Amino acid sequence: LNHLNYQTLIATKAARIHEIGLGRPLLEFGIRRAHGKGGNAGARAALIGGADFTSNVGISHVLxxxxxxxxxxxxxxxxxxxxxxxxxxxxxxxxxxPDDCLLLVDTVNSLESGLPNAIKVFEQLRQRGHEPVGIRLDSGDLAYLSIQAACMLDKAGFPDTTIVISGNLDELTIWQILTQIQGEAPRYGIEPDDLIGRLVYGVGTRLITSRGNSALGGVYKLVAIKKQGQWEPAIKLSETLSKTPNPGNKRVWRIYDKRDYATADLLGLGDENPQDMEGLRLHHPTDHTKVRVLYQDDIAEIEPLLVEVLRDGEVVYKNHTIEEMRQQRVSDMERLDPGVRRLIKPHIYHVSLTQELWDLKQDLIRSMRQ
Amino acid sequence: LNHLNYQTLIATKAARIHEIGLGRPLLEFGIRRAHGKGGNAGARAALIGGADFTSNVGISHVLxxxxxxxxxxxxxxxxxxxxxxxxxxxxxxxxxxPDDCLLLVDTVNSLESGLPNAIKVFEQLRQRGHEPVGIRLDSGDLAYLSIQAACMLDKAGFPDTTIVISGNLDELTIWQILTQIQGEAPRYGIEPDDLIGRLVYGVGTRLITSRGNSALGGVYKLVAIKKQGQWEPAIKLSETLSKTPNPGNKRVWRIYDKRDYATADLLGLGDENPQDMEGLRLHHPTDHTKVRVLYQDDIAEIEPLLVEVLRDGEVVYKNHTIEEMRQQRVSDMERLDPGVRRLIKPHIYHVSLTQELWDLKQDLIRSMRQ
Structure with a gap:
């Protein structure tokens, strides 16, 4: 649970940051602010979730x-x-x-000292037959400075150099910087898309600690116990409806509509199969007044999400490479509706219950209350 | 830096939570929400900073x-x-x-099921010659429920049993619960101090991740470099005055006033000694208009805070036990002014600069700017 909660949190955070970054590379920079050794698992999770590289040398080596x-x-x-x-x-x-020359320009003053010096070095490199990689801005107004840096680099004949921006970035800050670039860059004769096309984001603290929401509330709750070979469902009541766990030995499926977008995740009992159901009744997890019905004609695919990892104490799961997991993330994300992917106030994608699971849950709650 | 930042953060958070808890025991419960393996270092830091025990079995065993x-x-x-x-x-x-019986009473309903059942078991235990330890409330209105639980336990003849409260606690929530108990308990015939005297706090997520402020912004900055055996001070400029590091090979001292409270931390150059200074000029770290002068007559003690850990690659520091570190924390905390220890909007305790360090810093900034 310790490993699941944190890594899921950071992979999700990385996905959010990647999502807003218009496809530009994301570098994970957080090890100094990470929670001790947890930073290694966090950097790996960031790579799976959306970061392209990490500055964590150790975990990079391991992976x-x-x-x-x-x-x-x-x-x-x-x-x-x-x-x-x-x-x-x-x-x-x-x-x-000479071939990996990316210079951090804000030790003295980014525009007055760092950039002019970087451009001199880039010119010398080019004379010696090397192409410079770019510069990094790590303080100040990153939108304004990146526009000015682009002006200076363009004028000096380096229109393709990378501009790495860093310094307390997260998805909202990046969004704001990109918005500001889109509005401001034309005033300085810079095409916003060209500038954005050379950006790279270095994101540290706010990625590796998911600052502001530093924990995912995953819990371990008993939902079933085997009695003479049969699963007996278990439940725990709570004052808060949404905190009452769903009982029983369950499966979960993702249902895709004709657009190939995920339209619902459905939780049902172990012996249920949504393929066999004519009119699929989806119960809102807590609101008893909300039921949605899906017909097989509306469904492009039903994907079982539960994967067997352990059987009788043996690992039966084949580990995937980071690259395979990244690909999985990309294709999963592409099948989410834009409304669900929205950064602020997204459409809430509930995990619905089947009729059978809904009935079981209500029965158990009633019998516990008595 | 990775280890320093996180452990300092969590020790500080634990100290804050302990501080507000009126001396009642604090249990660290956070492993499931901790950042992977970092949770072990966090639990240790919590023990040093203010937690009395942790539910992390592994790190408890190690320590x-x-x-x-x-x-x-x-x-x-x-x-x-x-x-x-x-x-x-x-x-x-x-x-x-039988002798460690502490029962979690909220699986069904705390007041209607859990407590009456716990009391029955406590009575049976007592008949068999054992004293029960107490109950744990993990959901609902913890102030109200702990008052009701105290009423029921008192009436049943168990006025000394412990009441553990848990569930998204942090220093502010605990403060609010204690305030509510102080106001509400008398209405139910419960003496607030008696009830508070049997509380134990179980604090998980918000302690182990310092939720809301999940990172301490400690940095590595070069401040000096040895040239032919001499320290040459180094500096980095920043748009933000407070982010410009203090240059040079430095020492730091804590100065206690006649009340034996810490009145200032003072940062000076390596060859300075505040004991030798007649009128100690303390410069505000960034505000050049603020200088405070302390005379030796006003000073009870000057404590050097910098401790040598490594010399020529060798560890020269003797490790302390957790108990020794806890003692150190307690005695350090006692020497802080109540205004500094205040939970919300405390008096800000600046680290001041000596005249010599202040002058060096200004000189370096001026020469960098040219």
């Missing part, structure tokens, strides 16, 4: 993924403290990484 | 601490599903743990 990040401020600071300049720090870095 | 928790709802649910009753579940539990 066989290349880590991605930039140099630190300390590299530039060390040069300056020893009597050299930001330019010399950048040059030294470019000497070591 | 040599007894774990503490209660039985789960599933125990009662299993009995009911198999055709027995809540009372029989409680009796079975009491048979196994």
């Amino acid at each position: 066989g993924y290349p880590p991605q990040g930039t140099h630190a401020h300390s590299m530039v600071q060390a040069f300056i403290a020893l009597g050299y300049s930001e330019l010399e720090a950048f040059q030294a870095y470019a000497d070591v990484y | 040599g601490y007894p774990p503490q928790g209660t039985h789960a709802h599933s125990m009662v649910q299993a009995f009911i599903a198999l055709g027995y009753s809540e009372l029989e579940a409680f009796q079975a539990y009491a048979d196994v743990y």
